[in-house]
Amino acid sequence: MTSVADYVLERVRGWGVDRVYGYPGDGINGLLGAFGRAGDGPEFIQARHEEAAAFMACGHAKFTGEVGCCVATSGPGAIHLLNGLYDAKLDHQPVVAIVGQQRRLSLGSSYQQEIALEQLFADVSEYCQMITHPGQARHVVDRAFKTALTTRSVATVIIPEDVQEEEAQPSPPKQHGSVYSSIGWSRPRVLPDATELRKAADVLNEGAKVAMIIGQGAAHAEAEVVEAAELLGAGVAKALLGREVLPDDLPFVTGPIGLLGSKASDDMIRGCDTLFMVGTSFPYAEWLPDEGQARGVEIDIDGRMIGIRYPMEAHLVGDARETLRELIPLLHRKKDRSWRKKIEKDVKEWHRVLDRRAHQSFDGKVNPQSVAAELSPRLPDRCILTADSGSGTNWWARHLKLRKGMHASLSGTLATMGPATPYAIAARFAHPDRPVIAFIGDGAFQMNGMNEMITVKRYWDRLAGGPPLVFCVFNNQDLNQVTWEQRALAGDPKFPGSQDIPDVPYARYAELLGLKGVYCDDPKKVGAAWDEALRSDRPVVLEFKVDADIAPIPPHITLDQGVKAAKAAVRDPDGVGIATRGVRQKLTDLTGHLKGGRGSA
Structure with missing residues (x-):
């Protein structure tokens, strides 16, 4: 017997999906069995968390132009998908999510893990439908993909456990109410008047x-x-x-x-x-x-x-x-x-300013700008770059000079923490012949990036041995972007209770998993650290111990921001450091050289 779950995966494969990112649960047991029987795919890729699976689906869409696909069990698994799906929705990426639901018999009884999934996914989805009859599967799956592609957004398919296990009806009976859909879609040519x-x-x-x-x-x-x-x-x-x-x-x-x-x-x-x-x-x-x-x-x-x-x-x-x-x-x-x-x-002057800023160092600490500046001329051809949300995004945006053929993305509109690592993993699955480099703050890496290093270990045979796969972690023990926003936007000093995070040996953690770890806390060895990471034959966690007091200075500062930042600095625990660094950094806009030369303390 071909089950509905078997048929759904066959239909998904017909839409060109090679892999589906997800995490198992009993609410999708029927689908998991079907994945095991699907010799021609799609392949089930096991993330460590459903949120990361949704990010991977979004990353796949961004770096291929194809529909990304993710799967989750009922209840909590479905809920976990939401942040990654909102990332896809807000950045206009076609993603289809397939989620399990409790058996139809139990619906409406407040059963274990029973969630009103159609309501839960209503806002994030352009199309959301529960399959309650085997004859629906064909047109619901087809319409989900057509909607995701047409609206460049999210479509959600909900399948109760018992429906997954029923016998499929690839061609419904020819009767009133039956619908016969087809696989296929073409991009329209849209022109103005x-x-x-x-x-x-x-x-x-x-x-x-x-x-x-x-x-x-x-x-x-x-x-x-x-x-x-x-x-x-x-x-x-x-x-x-x-x-x-x-x-x-x-x-x-x-x-x-x-x-x-x-x-x-x-x-x-x-x-x-x-x-x-x-x-x-x-x-x-x-x-x-x-x-x-x-x-x-x-x-x-x-x-x-x-x-x-x-x-x-x-x-x-x-x-x-x-x-x-x-x-x-x-x-x-x-x-x-x-x-x-x-x-x-x-433009030429701005590049000179960036270079001067990147080559300053203070108290022997690594300037985070230099991490990006040293990578920029070393960027491998056709590389794929991802970034997380945080102060490191500033350096990724400003100091990395992309060449033709390179790809780069991040969570643009949702600006959520957490996608850089799963984006990079999805990019490597989709393009095993291309170098992939992720920029990640230590806050985001602690949030979910470290867990997804286990996913890298899980698929070692697929992700190692090719071009560089580097996860660059900025370790400053500070949720740095928010710290600076507190200073400049609210006029408050840094609050260590919310902003300080533990110092974790990220490079050593990578080595425990069998990955390569590279650690750098010397401003003079930043370039050498990149060279070591880029020539590795295995995935790398490249950890830089960076200066938290280098401000992401905006192109212009309003009077209100300046007043608030000055007010915050007076009471800030790092007040002297940020004042010294801020003045020196801003002076680079006005002069082509600084007393003491490049790299002076």
Whole structure:
């Protein structure tokens, strides 16, 4: 007998899914048995926690463009999926979650592990359906995948235990109520109205100082973005989810924008007279032009979000590549290139500032900026980069210069802690021939990253022996990003009771698992530590003992932030240290050299 569970996995395989990330439980016993019988796949990949499984599914979607898939048992297992699924929803990634439910007979009785799953998953899912009859399985699974792909979001399929075990009905009886669906989907060609295209071209052609911001929606439009920027004499800033769209060695790419952004991006936005946003929903008004300062044009495939972040004159609802191809013939090459020349000069100066900041050290401690700065020229071709949420994200965003062919992502909109490690594991499963490097704060590594090193051990034969797989941990014993936010946004000193975390020997922990551990606490040996990690024949935990008092200085500081930070520093337990480092770091914006030279204390 072919069970519903067998049929569901066969249908999932038909949608091109090679592996499903999850954790077992008796609520999915039928599915687990089916995985064991599924000789042609999909393969069950055992994470240490359902949250990590959902992150892995999201990471798979980000680094392949395919649907990611995860599975969890009923009750607590299903609940654990939510954070990873919200990460996928908010970053617009297609993920299908399959979850178990108690037997139909017990539903409504407050049975053990009985949760109202359809209500629980209603907000995170664009489509959520429970299969209550074997004849439903075909169209529910098909519609879940079609919905995830069409809406670039999450779809959830709920299957009670007893339904999993019933005999499958691949072709329901030909009667009223039966539905016959098919596997298949194609990406639509979405174009804006021709009149709106001409309006957009007029705005852009009339602008003298055009600033572009791109996001992940421009991922397949690299050539078109470059051509438009060249015609318009524009600079291009990148939202964090759009990091990989353009390489950082293009002279007009100003780098990241926002709190974690570059001064070159900030100066461009503050000086522009025209804003051109492509495939991004960058939300922070304080890093966009003042209302009325700039005219606006936006391209976004989601008409619900067009013109929501800044008042636009032209609203181009369409695919970024297709829309740019229609728009570019209407654009005029700007003869005055002074705006572009200024942007390129600012980019060069910003890179010099970053270099000077990274090569400062204090009290013999490793400057966390130097960790990223030393890696940047060592980045292997075609590498995949992941980052967690924390102060290390600043250095990942600013100091790593991506080249063509590299991929990079993080939790952009949810900005949750925890995804860097599972993203990296999923990336390695999907691309075993590519180097993978994750940037992780010690807080996130303690939260769930250390557990997922056991997953690396579990799949040693699959994850070792290839290109580098490196988990870089910033050990500063501080939940550092929040500490700085307390100082600058709330005017409060660091509260050790909430911010201090234990000092854990992460590199030694890796060695206990049979992985390679590399430890560095010497500012002069940062580069050598990277060299050792990148030539390892096994997965590496690379631990840097870094200075917690190096501030993630934003491109500009408001008067209110400055007052609050100064107020906090007076009462802060690290007040002297952060004052000394802050002054020295900020001076790099003004001078090309510091007394005592590079690396001086």
